[in-house]
Amino acid sequence: MPSLPDVMTPDVERLAAQAPRGAPTASHIDPHLAGPLVEFLMRTGDNALILGHRVSQWCGHSPALEEDIALANQALDLVGQCQLWLGLAGEVEGRGRSADHLAYRRDAAAFRNVLLVELPNGDFGQTLMRQFLFDAFHIELLRALTRSADPRVAEIAAKAQKEVAYHLERSADLVIRLGDGTDESRARMQAALTYLFPYTGEMMHDDAVDRALADAGIAPLPSSLRADWDRTVREVLAEATLTHPGQTYQHGIAGQGGGKRGVHTEHLGFILAEMQFLQRAYPDATW
Amino acid sequence: MYAQLVKSEGAKSREEMTPEEIAFQERIDRGEKIEPKEWMPEGYRKTLIRQIGQHAHSEIVGQLPEGNWITRAPTLERKQILLAKVQDEAGHGLYLYSAAETLGVSRDELLAALHSGKMKYSSIFNYPTLNWADIGAVGWLVDGAAIMNQVPLQRTSFGPYSRAMIRICKEESFHQRQGYDIMMKMCAGTPEQKAMAQDALNRFWYPALMMFGPSDKDSVHSAQSMAWKIKINTNDELRQKFVDQTVPQARYLGLTVPDENLTWNEDKGGHDFSEPDWSEFFEVIAGNGPCNAERLNARVKAWDDGAWFREGLMAHAGKAEARRRAAQVAAE
Numbered sequence: 001m002p003s004l005p006d007v008m009t010p011d012v013e014r015l016a017a018q019a020p021r022g023a024p025t026a027s028h029i030d031p032h033l034a035g036p037l038v039e040f041l042m043r044t045g046d047n048a049l050i051l052g053h054r055v056s057q058w059c060g061h062s063p064a065l066e067e068d069i070a071l072a073n074q075a076l077d078l079v080g081q082c083q084l085w086l087g088l089a090g091e092v093e094g095r096g097r098s099a100d101h102l103a104y105r106r107d108a109a110a111f112r113n114v115l116l117v118e119l120p121n122g123d124f125g126q127t128l129m130r131q132f133l134f135d136a137f138h139i140e141l142l143r144a145l146t147r148s149a150d151p152r153v154a155e156i157a158a159k160a161q162k163e164v165a166y167h168l169e170r171s172a173d174l175v176i177r178l179g180d181g182t183d184e185s186r187a188r189m190q191a192a193l194t195y196l197f198p199y200t201g202e203m204m205h206d207d208a209v210d211r212a213l214a215d216a217g218i219a220p221l222p223s224s225l226r227a228d229w230d231r232t233v234r235e236v237l238a239e240a241t242l243t244h245p246g247q248t249y250q251h252g253i254a255g256q257g258g259g260k261r262g263v264h265t266e267h268l269g270f271i272l273a274e275m276q277f278l279q280r281a282y283p284d285a286t287w
Numbered sequence: 288m289y290a291q292l293v294k295s296e297g298a299k300s301r302e303e304m305t306p307e308e309i310a311f312q313e314r315i316d317r318g319e320k321i322e323p324k325e326w327m328p329e330g331y332r333k334t335l336i337r338q339i340g341q342h343a344h345s346e347i348v349g350q351l352p353e354g355n356w357i358t359r360a361p362t363l364e365r366k367q368i369l370l371a372k373v374q375d376e377a378g379h380g381l382y383l384y385s386a387a388e389t390l391g392v393s394r395d396e397l398l399a400a401l402h403s404g405k406m407k408y409s410s411i412f413n414y415p416t417l418n419w420a421d422i423g424a425v426g427w428l429v430d431g432a433a434i435m436n437q438v439p440l441q442r443t444s445f446g447p448y449s450r451a452m453i454r455i456c457k458e459e460s461f462h463q464r465q466g467y468d469i470m471m472k473m474c475a476g477t478p479e480q481k482a483m484a485q486d487a488l489n490r491f492w493y494p495a496l497m498m499f500g501p502s503d504k505d506s507v508h509s510a511q512s513m514a515w516k517i518k519i520n521t522n523d524e525l526r527q528k529f530v531d532q533t534v535p536q537a538r539y540l541g542l543t544v545p546d547e548n549l550t551w552n553e554d555k556g557g558h559d560f561s562e563p564d565w566s567e568f569f570e571v572i573a574g575n576g577p578c579n580a581e582r583l584n585a586r587v588k589a590w591d592d593g594a595w596f597r598e599g600l601m602a603h604a605g606k607a608e609a610r611r612r613a614a615q616v617a618a619e
C-alpha cells in the first residue's frame with residue numbers, strides 16, 4: 001500500500017482503516033500508526049501554515065501599528081509551528097520529504113487543514129473572530145498533545161502551547177472589547193461569527209485517523225475537546241454581548257467534503273498559487 | 288535617508304542667540320543629552336518633530352515593499368525571517384512615534400500629516416519589489432544605508448531619539464545580514480537566480496544612493512542641524528562611506544554595480560562614482576515615483592478601514608471605566 005500522503009484522495013477514512021495491514025515504516029513508531037500519524041501531523045501543520053499565511057496578509061495593512069506587530073508575530077509563531085509539525089511528518093513518513101517540500105510541493109487536495117483557516121480575511125473583525133474560534137480549539141488540542149505517548153509530538157506541543165496561549169488571550173480579549181464596543185463594532189463581530197461558526201464543527205469531528213491515534217494515546221479524540229472549546233466560546237461571546245449562533249449546519253463533516261480529507265474551499269488554490277509560486281516556477285533553485 | 292530634506296528651523300549666529308540659547312548650545316557642545324522636560328529652543332523641537340516623524344513614517348511605509356513578498360517567500364525559513372524583519376520595522380515605527388510624542392505631538396497628529404501628504408517618508412519606499420532578490424537587495428542596500436545614518440545618530444543630542452536609535456541599530460544589522468544572505472544564495476544559484484540578483488542591484492543602486500539626500504555642503508539647514516547634533520554627518524560623507532562599503536560586497540557576490548564611472552581613487556582613499564539622477568529624486572519626493580500613490584493609499588486605506596476597530600476599542604474602554612465607577616459608587 002502506498003503511504004497516505006501520496007494518495008490524492010479524500011478517502012482517508014478507508015485508508016486509515018487499512019493502515020494496520022502494512023503501513024509505511026518509520027523509526028520510533030509502531031509501523032501501523034505511521035500512516036495516521038503522518039496524516040495527523042499534516043493536519044496540524046497545515047492548519048498552522050494556512051492560518052499563518054492568512055494572518056501575514058495583514059502586515060502593514062492593519063488598523064493600528066500595535067496590530068501590525070502582533071499579527072506579524074502571530075504569523076511568525078504559526079509558520080514556525082508548521083515547520084516543526086511538517087518536519088516531523090516528513091521524518092515519520094520516511095520518504096525524504098522536508099517541511100519545505102511538504103509546504104511548497106503539494107497541491108490543494110493533499111493539504112489537510114480545516115476549512116476555517118483558509119477562509120478569506122474579510123474585515124479585521126472577521127480575521128479576529130476566525131482567530132479566536134481557532135485559538136480556542138488549538139489551545140485544547142496542544143494541551144492534550146503535551147501528554148502524547150509520542151515524545152516528539154509532546155515536545156512540539158509544549159513549545160507551541162505557550163505561543164497559542166498568548167494568541168487566545170489576545171483574540172478573546174479583542175472579541176470581547178469589539179463585541180461590547182460600538183454598535184458598528186458589535187454588528188461586524190456578530191456578522192463574522194455568523195459567517196464563521198458553520199466552519200467550526202470540522203475541528204472537533206472525529207474520523208478513523210483520529211480514532212487510531214487516540215487509541216494509541218498519541219493524540220486526543222477531537223470530539224473530546226469540544227466541551228472545553230464550547231465553554232471558552234460561550235464565556236467569551238457572553239462577555240462580548242454577542243449572540244451564540246446555536247446549532248447550525250456544519251461544513252466539512254457530511255459526505256466527502258472537508259479540509260481534513262483534502263476537499264477544500266475555492267480559496268486554498270489561490271493561497272497555494274501565491275505561496276508556492278517561486279518553488280514551482282524555479283524547481284531547481286535553492287533559496 | 289529615512290529623514291531626507293528635513294528643514295531645520297532658526298539657524299542663528301552666536302550674536303543673535305539669547306543667553307538661554309547659548310547655554311543650550313553649550314550643553315550640546317559638551318555632549319550632554321537633552322531630555323523632553325528640559326528647556327529647548329522652539330526650532331530644535333520643531334526640527335526634531337519633523338525628522339523623527341519622517342523617520343517613523345519611513346519605518347511603517349517601509350513594511351509595504353517587503354510585505355509584498357511575505358506570502359511568496361520561497362521557504363518557510365525565509366518567510367519567518369522576513370516576517371521577523373517586517374515586525375521589527377513596525378516596532379521601530381512605534382519607538383520613534385513614542386520619541387516624537389515626548390516633544391508634544393501625538394502619533395495620530397503625525398499620521399494625519401502623513402496621510403494628507405504634508406509629511407514625507409523616505410523616497411526609497413516608493414520603488415517596487417519585483418522579484419525575490421529585491422528582498423535581498425532591500426536588506427543589503429536599504430537597511431545598509433539606514434545603518435550608515437543611524438549608527439552616528441545613536442549619539443544625537445535628544446535623549447529619547449538617541450535611545451530609540453540604540454535599540455533600532457541592534458536590529459538593523461540583522462536586517463542587513465539577512466538581505467546579504469539572500470543575495471549570496473541567489474548569486475550562487477541558477478542562472479535565473481543570478482539574473483534576478485543583478486536586476487535587483489541595477490534597480491536599487493541609485494535609489495539607495497538617493498537615500499542620503501542631495502549634497503548638503505552649502506545648506507544652512509544642515510549646518511544648524513549639525514550644530515544641534517540631530518544630524519551628525521553630511522549627506523556626501525555618508526554616501527561616500529556607503530559606496531566604499533558596498534562596492535566590495537557587490538564584487539564578492541559577482542555582481543556589477545551599474546555605474547561605468549565607478550573607480551577607486553587612490554588619492555582620496557575612496558571610490559569615485561556617478562551621482563544619482565537628482566531630478567528623479569525630486570520627482571519621487573514630490574509624489575511622482577513608481578509607487579507613491581500605492582504606498583500612501585495603502586496606509587490611508589488601512590487607517591480608514593480600521594476606524595471602526597479603533598472606535599470600538601475606545602467605546603469599550605469608556606464602558607469599562609463607567610462600570611468600574613458604578614461598582615465603586617455601589618460599594619460605598
Ligand SMILES: [Fe+2]
Pocket residue numbers: 346375376379455459
Ligand atoms: Fe527599521
Ligand SMILES: [Fe+2]
Pocket residue numbers: 376430458459462
Ligand atoms: Fe530595517
